[in-house]
Amino acid sequence: MSARQYTDQLQKLDTPFYFYDMQLLADTLAKAVAEAGKYGYKVHYALKANFDPRIVAAIRKAGLGVDCVSGNEVRLAIESGCLASEIVFAGVAKSDKEIRYALGQDIFSFNCESLQELEVINALAAETGRTARIALRINPDVDPRTHKHISTGQADSKFGISYTEINEAIRSLNRLPNIRIVGIHFHIGSQITDMEVFGNFCVKVNKIQQWFVEQGIELKHLNLGGGLGVGYNDPDGKPIPDFAGYFGIVNRTLETKPGQTVHFELGRSLVAQSGELVTRVLYTKQNAAGRQIALVDAGMTDLIRPALYQAHHKIESLTGQGPLQPYMVAGPVCESSDVFAKEALLPEVKRGDLLTIRTAGAYGSAMASRYNLRDLPRSVYSDEL
């Protein structure tokens, strides 16, 4: 249930805060696990999307693995009780300290992002006589048809090993005894809503896999990363993303070898719709251009997506009533980009009204900062109200 169902309780609380619908979260995770399970696929939760302790506990309870991008994320996953054997570590620039820690935990796999990283992991693994399992993160040069700031798999990107370097990577594996290739990894971008993109991507993966077969390299795992998008415009229309369509198109297009396992690293699609940022209106005014402005107590420090990517989040009033009119909804931070919406349609807004910014469970609290020395946003959970 969305925050609206809890308005009476929420009105008594200090704002701003993230509200999490724990039932929707559990239902979303169960659906993802069930749909992936139909094909024996393994989903690793991309912890970067939200590392709130109750979210992580729900992830563990649902039986997902974890996808980490820093040593601290690997540590949090381990300390939260997630299995090391289900952790993938996919940072574009892993430090020696982070690699040593993950080696010590014997994680499932390192997703390696450069030729040099292969050498470094090999050297660090040799220090303690270990052999690290690795997957090559290959940049497949697929257009994800999403926002340019969240596209990761095109030719001119900092991510992954370019497909032109695969030959060299394979040659280097032969002289690096402390790493063992177990798979290939990809991640083409985030907030992808066009299923055809995933189909095209799988066709490319098939070609790349065929090349490995021709080199006599057996790949135990294929890791397709994450990227499944959610409906920011209409959060109530389809609160649970189309996991059936997503895993279905992969199943129809991806060519797997006997005994091979397929892995995913989903973040946004698992947690976005269960989170909302609830904020109180502090002031209203009109600017010289005639625009009505609602100044709220949440800012870009709590939810940076609109400022960073011009991302759209639906904004609703929990307490106002009447005909809708356009408002600029802006925060208190001293930056002109601290605006959640230029023209949110809301009933007449008054000081003290509660607004909710929807679809904020992914890359919301996780990207919060203390700029302007603001407090970090708190969390409120539906099952604790």
Ligand SMILES: Cc1ncc(COP(=O)(O)O)c(C=O)c1O
């Ligand atoms: C390597 C990798 N895996 C997984 C994810 C999770 O992506 P999403 O939240 O779009 O599912 C990301 C973030 O885009 C990523 O960079």
Ligand SMILES: N[C@@H](CCCC[NH3+])C(=O)O
């Ligand atoms: N943080 C981004 C997505 C980046 C995902 C990480 N590769 C967002 O809010 O949409």
